[in-house]
Amino acid sequence: MLLSFRDSFNATFGKVFFDKVSNNFFPKFSSAALAFLMVLLVGCSGVSINDYRSNQPALVLEEFFDGNLSAHGVVKNRSGKVIRYFNADIKASWENGVGTLDEDFLFDDGEKQRRVWTLRPAGEGRYIGTAGDVVGEGRGTVVGNAMFLDYVLRIPYGDGTLDIRVDDRMYLVSPNVLINESSLRKFGFEVGRLLLVIERRP
Secondary structure (H helix, E strand, O other), X not given: OOOOOHHHHHHHOHHHHHHHHHHHHHHHOOHHHHHHHHXXXXXXXXXXXXXXXXXXXXXOHHHHOOEEEEEEEXXXXXXXXXXXXXXXXXXXXXXXXXXXXXXXXXXXXXXXXXXXXEEEEEEOOEEEEEOOXXXXXXXXXXXXXXXXXXXXXEEEEOOEEEEEEEEEEEEEEEOOEEEEEEEEEEOOEEEEEEEEEEEEOO
């Protein structure tokens, strides 16, 4: 949720990886076999956000994401190797029930990125998230100390773009500290992962 993956993902995984996937892996499967494999992959993800219903402290987005925050994290490739790290300043505010997260990132190689998220409550712990490079709307749910947010990120790819599914899982571990784990997938396979810690400033 909190990282603009566009440039870092494209540079790290980019065209070479997806060419290898499409040319060397997928032709070995029939359409029926590939569809069956996708069903198995989806079926294996059995963790439900309701598993965290009784966990404390309870995550209230309007309280945690309010004011100035800082984030510190790493980006991993599909083999688990850390390929980038970053620090970020986040300015969060709410007006008429709508939240804005204005994020400025600084990577270890000096690259700077900015992303602005808009969060809109959708009732019963649900939220809709939008940002400039998100396809359509992200769908989030808050239960207990956790928030799961699922969305599709559109990144540059060759002469066009590529859509990557992102699964954000956030856990409030203390009133002022939240841990975010993000899985990036294409064709049902994980191609990258992000880990970060977000802290509220005094």
